[in-house]
Amino acid sequence: MYEFKYHRPATVRQAANLLVKNEDAKLIAGGHTLLPVMKQRLANPPHLIDLSHIQGLDGIEMKGRSLVIGATARHAEVAASPIVGETIPALAELAGLIGDPAVRHKGTIGGSLANNDPTADYPAACLALGATIVTNKRRLKPEEFFQGLFTTSLESDEIITRVMFPVPKKAAYIKFRNQASRYALVGVFVARRASDVRVAVTGAGSDGVFRVTAFEEALKTRFNSKVLDGLSVPADGLNSDLHGSAEYRAHLISVLTRRAVDAANGKA
Known part of the structure; x- marks a missing residue:
């Protein structure tokens, strides 16, 4: 994998703001699509924004x-x-x-x-x-x-x-x-x-x-x-x-x- 910065927002608004502030950032939740591509060095997003810890988003x-x-x-x-x-x-x-x-x-x-x-x-x-x-x-x-x-x-x-x-x-x-x-x-x-x-x-x-x-x-x-x-x-x-x-x-x-x-x- 390439180096990237990991973000763990607490709300959807925070996640959206991170998308705006960080060019080429990618969202991740389960990661079954993005992570294999990153491991193969076919993608190198500089920022990963993890949605899996936002409460209420899995109801x-x-x-x-x-x-x-x-x-x-x-x-x-x-x-x-x-x-x-x-x-x-x-x-x-x-x-x-x-x-x-x-x-x-x-x-x-x-x-x-x-x-x-x-x-x-x-x-x-x-x-x-x-x-x-x-x-x-x-x-x-x-x-x-x-x-x-x-x-x-x-x-x-x-x-x-x-x-x-x-x-x-x-x-x-x-x-x-x-x-x-x-x-x-x-x-x-x-x-x-x-x-x-x-x-x-x-x-x-x-x-x-x-x-x-x-x-x-x-x-x-x-x-x-x-x-x-x-x-x-x-x-x-x-x-x-x-x-x-x-x-x-x-x-x-x-x-x-x-x-x-x-x-x-x-x-x-």
Whole structure:
């Protein structure tokens, strides 16, 4: 690693001020993305600002009709939370599928969203559930927040503080993961909401997480996997690498969407 200065703010305001005062500073919470890159000497931020000691930033609670999860809540905490399990069990299951136990006990939901890895799980949940990503400056919808591979609309002094998930009528997440990294080769989150149905896909898009509107329109007429018969996703615009071709990922999206709808309907 290169030399850096470590900061441990007590509040979000202090953290934001440190970002303003220290050029090229980086935020850290769980550190599962930034620290490996620093160890490989691929990044050398002069300042690290640790959010993990800010009290109240890791809370999980219901507020009105929304499940609110603090930015530094760890994946294991989301997976084990009775509140999450009761209100949006699909989200608890998603958190339990992230990485391995070491990753789940250190990685945070805010860090995952801020990094916006194209194979991460939480972006699919945010997009499918119509979450609101709250920062120290504003509130953002997923369509505004996610800007492409590893890119978000966060400003240089902006910090995610919490994520608000409206509770759906039904939801499920099905993931086909890379057996080595456990990232999503393809992950599909399906949510039946009060006014619509959303199908969000992670791991497959060359521009990051996206929705499959053709599947959504079909499922709005009847929330049953049989309505998807004959429908498919074009391979154009999908990732193709040594783990799977674009055509393979397109096929997986169709298969996993059907399984997710069945799971949301309580079918094995």
